Amino acid sequence: MTDTAQYGFDTLQVHAGARPDPATGARQTPIYQTTAYVFRDADHAAALFNLQEVGYIYSRLTNPTVAVLQERIATLEGGAGAVCCSSGHAAQILALFPLMGPGRNVVASTRLYGGTVTQFSQTIKRFGWSAKFVDFDDLDAVKAAIDDDTRAIFCEALANPGGYITDLDAIAPIAEEAGLPLIVDNTSGTPYLCRPIDYGATLVVHSATKFLTGNGTVTGGAIVDSGTFDWSASGKFPSLSEPEPAYHGLKFHETFGPLAFTFHSIAVGLRDLGMTMNPQGAHYTLMGIETLSLRMQRHVENAVKVASWLETHPAVEAVTYAGLPSSPYHERVARICPKGAGALFTFALKAGYEACVKLVDSVELFSHVANLGDTRSLIIHSASTTHRQLTPEQLEAAGAAPNVVRLSIGIEDADDLIADLDQALAKATA
Incomplete structure (x- = not known):
């Protein structure tokens, strides 16, 4: 597909990036299970290694199956380019890698997946980076946390575990005023429910392990580049604006323009960090994305039914689902996630920690x-x-909190899910 602007989401999720295999005519994207690629001649090899020509060298950098997935995700997110990698955690490090340096920091939301909190609060210290965690509902606090060493602002569109919706309309202008890239984790939202670039995000990261693949078979990640950020404006991002010694002084932003971040993440990030997505994983994710809109519609429909039922249960203290009218974030659904509030939320049990443990041990349909x-x-x-x-x-x-259980609602019959929770709650609170 060359002109994607004329097509709707349902069409793009099937066709974007994919072309019949030129050698065999295969309609489905083949799994190119190969390590390396034969060069036409010595000049062709030199041009590829000098970044003067786009092509395939070695599958740690680029692979035809992965390339189709990258183009499809970038198209669905409305980005200029994308880079796929080995996991969602890898995507976060790869996103920060060209931006950060010793002594630099990222301002991050307090509402993040626990593994991300640990990665940002502990692991990145080994690189000399740091994170400042702020309540992103407190816009003044976000502004106050930004200093001369801040290099990015990070949040989740639909936060794990509670399904909290970040007000991207309010956060993006803060990042823009500070001259900083806004990085949004859109794993729980997916480009079907939310497109952060439309609200001003610079980069979007995904754990492709989750909804994009949708069937629990793949570990993978992706970074989507909006192509709109001026990496040369402030002098804060020398990896992208200044000469790169490994490529004879090439300046990525000057040379590649809107695709500067994408090319750097492949030519330097994947080259040296090695966070490569395998082609079979890319193939499974491509197949998953073909039904993304259909699945997300059912996920949301079921989540509304289950959350509404839980909200009326006498053993339940509270439900966090933003799709409920009672949620303090309900008004953000129409603005940020117009097709629904996702499938992830939590609920708190009045009986506390032990009841939660007993509940998860008592379910039969839920995994x-x-x-x-x-x-x-x-x-x-x-x-x-x-x-x-x-x-x-x-x-x-x-x-x-200790009395909170997280649910990821699937596409089964909602009445069956409710019946399973009902019997499990009865056992947990007996």
Whole structure:
């Protein structure tokens, strides 16, 4: 497909980036399970290595199957380019890599996946980076956290675990005024429910492990480049604006313009960090994306039914789903996620921690796993699993208090899901 502007989302999720295989005419994108690629001649090889020509060298950098996935995700998100990698966590590091340096910091939302909080609060310190965690509902606090060493602002569109919706309309202008890129994790939203670039995001990251693939078979990540940020304006991003020694002084922004970040993430990021997505994983994700809109519609429909039922249950203290009229973030759904508030939310039990543990041990249809975004409905007690490394204060800020259970609602029959929760709640609170 050459002109994607004329097509709707449902068409693009099937066709964007894909072309019949020129050698065989195969309609589905083949799995190019190869490490390296034969050069036409010595001049062709030199041009590829000098970034003077686009093509395939080595599958740590580029692979035809992965390239189709990158183009499809970029198209669906409304970006200029995309880079796929080995996991969602890899995507976050790869996104920050060209921007940060020793002594630099990122201003991050307190409402993040527990693993991201740990990555930002602990692991990135080993690179000499740091993170400042701020409540993104407090816009003055976000502004106050930005200093001369800040190089990015980071949040989730639909935050894990509670389904909190970030007010991108309010955060994006703060990033723009500060001359900083806004990085938005859109894993829970997907480009079907939310397109952060439309609200001013510079980069969008995904754990392709989740809704994009949708069937619990792949570990993968993606970074989408909006192509709109001026990397040379402030002098704060020398990796993109200044000469790159490894490429004879090439300046990525000057040379590649809107695709500067994308090319740097492949030519330097994947080259040296090696966070490569395997072609079979890319193939599975491509197949998953073909039904993304259909699945997300059902995910949202089921989530509304289950959350509404839970809100009336006598054992339930509160439900966080933004799709409920009672949610303080309900008004953001129409603005930020017009097709629905996603499938991820939490609910709190009046009986506390032990009842939550008993609940997850009592379900029969829900799967107790450390994942989300599957066609199957999933349940987990975040405080004792995915978020257990956090302090009590961090647990509260992240929406993963000890009496809170997280649900990822699948595409099964909603009445069956409600019946399963009903019997499990009865056992947990007996």
